[in-house]
Amino acid sequence: MAGADREPAGSGPGSEFPGGVESDLARGEAAGGIGPDREPGWQDLDPGVVGYWRVGQAIGAVMMLSLTGLGGVILSLKQRPLALWILAAWLLLAVFRTFWLIWYPPRSYAAWSYRLDGKVLETRSGIWFRVTRMLPLPRLQHVDIQRGPIERYLGLSSLTLYTAGTRAAMISIPGLGEAKAKELRDHLVAVGGDDGV
């Protein structure tokens, strides 16, 4: 299995991993992106991004649960007999969101990787709907580094690459460490973007 002989690139593999992805094997498979092999040169995001995604999920969950909770309370006040069902449904929703919050981000992290190969940047993401994007670096128009407040607190940033395309006009790499993001950006700008308009 490819996961077994995968080189740990960048940050460490599953062991120091919050949320406990079980084994390197599973992770390697999930991180295969499209295809089971894992060639050298693939880099992962900063593991802190899992925490960042979890925070985002938590905020979303809190908002959703409070809204639906409010709606449910109002509804059950109007329709007494349904109150128990509504409560059950809301609890189910809460359980689901919590489960999702725990389960999804690490998998998403494992599925994300990128690689700089000569003059092409390749990114892979997605668990069930897998996407590989390849960007010939000379086509790079410009690069953004974005940092929301939570990202800043966690020391992360995300890189957005702009091309002249339409469907793939923006390619985003989320959750890179600050220094790494700057380094990557400088490298991309140095290597890419030769094309004149």
Place this chain on the structure above:
Amino acid sequence: MAFEYENRKTESVEREEPELNDASTTTSDSESGSAIPPLLSESGDAAPAPGSNVETDVGLTGDSAEVLGRFARDCWLHPSSLLFSVWRAVRGVLVPILILLFIDHNSNLVIFIAGIAGLSILWGAIHYFTFRYRVVNGELITREGLLERVERNIPLQRIQDIRIEQGLLHRWLGMADVKVETAGGGGVEASLSVMRCADAELLRRAVFENPERAGVAGEPAADGSRAASEPTRLLRALSIRELVLAGITSNRMASVFVAVAAVGGAVQSALSRDFLEEHFSRAGRWLLSWIDSGGMGDWAILFLLVLAFLAVSLGVSVLGSIILFHQFRLSRSGEDLFRSYGLLTKRTTSLPRKRVQLIEIEETWLRRWFKLVAIKADTAGYQPEDNSGSAEGRDVVLPVLPRSELGDVLPEILPDVRDEVPDWRRVEPCAIRREILKGTAVILVVTAVTLVVRRDFFGFMPLLLLPWIAFFCVRAYQHLGYAVGERLFHTRRGWLNRSTHIVPIRNVQAIVLRQNPFDRRHGVVSLAVDTAGQAFTGGGPRIGNVDEAKARQLARELAASAAGKRFRW
């Protein structure tokens, strides 16, 4: 079976002089004042007509410095633009005012609407008095605005298109509406309405015959005079007959025919044989007796209605095709293609070859029957207008062309086509299975619906389509393919309606591979190539069901190849 276009190694025959001179003596040209064909040699092509500026036409020597000198100082728009704004305002409010007067003779609303028209005329006058333009230092500079002055600098080299439009009034007065577009894709950057058509032509020459213009073949001569740019060569002119054919076989007609057939088929399948015979013979008798009795049977009416609908659609389509594309001419000068067309509104547009991101060769089933194709292009920064026959959002390079001539015309648009013969590869055969599955699912749903509606044997009729679906999918698979050359990337698809996409690899911006859970089960991915200028089109080339490993290798090849080529607008 496979669609191929001939690659000719020999140069196309130059056939511009006699044809254009012929065309220019047809009545519509000479009496319209100035149909602007791409400028040829100085031998006067169009007969001078009222309003056109003859001296400038004849006196040109083709030196762009002289040409530019015309615009060196601040220029005003032509005074007749006031007339045009009046005309536009009147045209806008005429019908509402007439309707209102018809309803109520002393309506105050009429005054209100007339007031709006007056404001619009006033605005036009202000625009006329405050708009200036000039060409200086290789830039087109426009200034406009009364309260807020806006000055815009457009480097001539960045100008991609100068659209020259002439409606009937324009042609009568010898004026032209000029719209300047750049690669920025923001649409029209400068709109000069109106100029003398001779001035418009001068402006176009100043832009497109500029020796500094990227891609113009030709070195500056030793004495520093303007580089000899290629003379404009006519590539293809469309005759009335071809336009009529285009109208008959247009996409709209194709769907009309299909709709009529479907309705007819549905009607037929809903009836039993006896019923059908009885009614058609009845219809026949009724038709005969219609003349005497003055009454009509239902079926006769239906039949005649369908016929009338077909005839009207046909008429509208043909008429539309003729009005839109009358005297369509495609020419080339160096790196720029020019198209001129139109009956009521004459349009001349330019298209730098480098701006073409993607070429689509489209053959609908109807057109294939007549051995015709249509050539469309995705261009960077194209803003579709709703009246240039590109309802799908693709810029039409040639609305109709006999397939045999594809090998002559295509290399003029994409020179690389001459050297590369596509080496077609097929996708994985699981594509057939999956498409059949999808089709079957749809049929099952439809059957369920018809069963609900018609609780009897006829509810199962849609199932009869299943073998056809299978057959169709197999044939479609045989026509599905892709080819990667050194400079071009081809994809083709479709059995009834075929289309081939050609993307120069230098225009590839990004490559995206997608895999949904079903794809993963079959070990395939779908590959999409992204180029610029697809905002309004159906999307770039995308192939599904390519084997995973092959697709990744192909994508890497493409990306590496694209990285090695410069991309220029």
